[in-house]
Ligand SMILES: Nc1ncnc2c1ncn2[C@@H]1O[C@H](COP(=O)(O)OP(=O)(O)OP(=O)(O)O)[C@@H](O)[C@H]1O
């Protein structure tokens with residue numbers, strides 16, 4: 147490495163890492179925030195589950211007082227639900243209950259309806275006070291106990307009406323089994339399970355990629371504006387170091403800090419996902435097995451890694467180029483605010499759908515944007531179709547070189563000192 | 576001895592305005608040369624062209640026989656430039672800043688270290704050099720900048736208003752350092768200033784600039800004698816036609 151370049155890189159990294167805004171805002175804060183959020187959700191969900199799975203109580207106003215209500219109440223008790231009988235109009239009683247409490251009203255004549263074969267109406271009151279998860283879960287559990295009870299009633303009726311037949315088979319005479327064919331191989335998975343597996347992994351990719359891209363672009367775009375604002379650029383342009391070294395120093399500096407921030411973010415993100423999924427009880431069992439079976443090939447990860455790196459460098463090249471035109475840090479930030487849009491667009495498109503289903507004008511536009519390719523590569527992990535990703539690598543390399551050429555041209559001219567492009571209105575002098 | 580700086584018909588035009596309008600002059604080795612003139616006279620623009628930051632619209636800048644446009648990187652090795660408004664990297668200490676800047680000029684680390692020691696001495700900041708430069712006062716920052724510009728012992732030091740914003744004692748101290756340095760190391764100094772008294776005491780020769788042109792040039796004493804006045808200020812006023 148030429149010594150001028152080395153000096154620039156060392157200085158950039160030192161300067162960036164010592165900047166409290168970058169250190170706290172881009173590395174420490176996200177690294178702490180996500181695990182803290184995960185832990186908070188973790189604590190919240192586990193306490194919710196504890197509460198919701200604790201002893202259930204159901205309040206009952208029983209105007210039937212017949213075999214039906216007796217059977218229902220003893221079914222509740224058999225399922226560890228405490229039954230508290232109340233008197234008087236059910237609506238009034240329900241209003242006096244606590245949040246999440248459930249009151250069931252069994253009207254007069256319910257038992258009679260049952261034996262005569264007509265339908266019985268019941269009323270369920272749920273008292274909402276805080277709209278917390280617990281309130282919803284409790285009523286849901288009472289509901290499901292009720293439907294199991296109903297199922298039992300149905301089965302008994304079927305058995306009585308059709309002796310010798312299995313009630314379960316009468317109710318569910320067709321079963322469907324699934325074989326999902328992926329990369330030419332069949333897996334005994336339903337599309338629903340497959341979708342949740344793939345979605346979880348393809349979503350994580352773009353989210354992390356976007357985080358990194360945005361961070362890196364901000365660092366790169368403002369790095370020259372910061373020198374302008376700190377009045378260090380004018381001096382730097384007169385010392386014996388090539389313009390290109392200054393530019394590459396900035397690029398390398400923002401890449402290193404971005405990578406550091408990425409590592410911090412990815413670790414935090416992984417922990418966060420683990421914490422959230424862990425308590426929700428997803429991720430184990432079926433899904434984990436499916437994910438293992440679908441594990442992408444190593445070359446897929448290599449291509450994904452290269453695509454991310456390519457997009458990162460392309461983004462930095464754009465940001466640097468635009469940043470050279472900005473008058474000050476605020477100007478650079480507003481320029482980047484607009485330039486970040488193309489980073490989001492492909493991610494949004496690709497999260498929703500398949501690029502090949504879009505109108506061809508849209509497709510062409512997406513293929514022109516370098517940030518499309520990491521998203522494509524992360525889909526290719528599962529499809530094994532690397533063609534477009536490989537093309538993307540070549541395209542991003544060309545794109546970056548083109549951008550850097552423009553940046554170097556701007557940087558080699560005096561535009562760097564005289565350019566005055568800002569997106570905000572002219573300031574009062 | 577060939578001149579250190581040669582300007583020939585130097586012109587700089589911005590979109591509408593002619594900031595520098597046909598400046599020609601020569602500065603000899605070891606000279607302390609002052610550019611004086613009112614706000615907007617074109618002093619900074621002239622210095623920036625010599626410092627290879629901006630390119631002349633027409634005309635020539637030659638530093639030690641090298642063309643400042645075609646051989647800009649060769650010129651950069653010969654000069655050091657103190658901009659009118661200069662800052663250091665706020666997250667680096669004063670000493671780190673000097674080290675960083677010195678390393679560009681020397682192949683060998685020992686040479687850079689010697690230059691940094693020299694810079695520490697010139698700055699007179701002592702232990703405060705260990706602090707981040709964001710904690711410095713305006714005067715301290717200016718002293719750090721001057722130290723940075725002189726420590727590498729350039730053939731030509733270009734100083735744009737070196738004492739601007741400094742109090743009387745600090746300005747005095749700075750002027751003494753400039754003079755000492757020029758004499759001891761044979762450094763040629765080209766500086767700009769609004770302060771006529773400063774220029775009168777410090778410079779071997781001065782050029783009066785007004786509206787992009789050099790309107791008079793000569794040693795301070797000679798100019799005062801020529802216009803029959805006691806101060807450079809009065810001479811300047813006579814030249815530009817205000818008195
Ligand atoms: N980047 C620029 N774009 C357009 N005009 C400029 C630019 N820089 C300087 N000028 C104009 O050129 C003229 C000379 O400016 P310059 O900064 O050289 O003056 P100066 O003699 O250094 O003044 P001062 O004593 O105030 O520092 C001024 O009219 C100024 O407005």
Ligand SMILES: [Mg+2]
Pocket residue numbers: 618619620659735
């Ligand atoms: Mg000026």
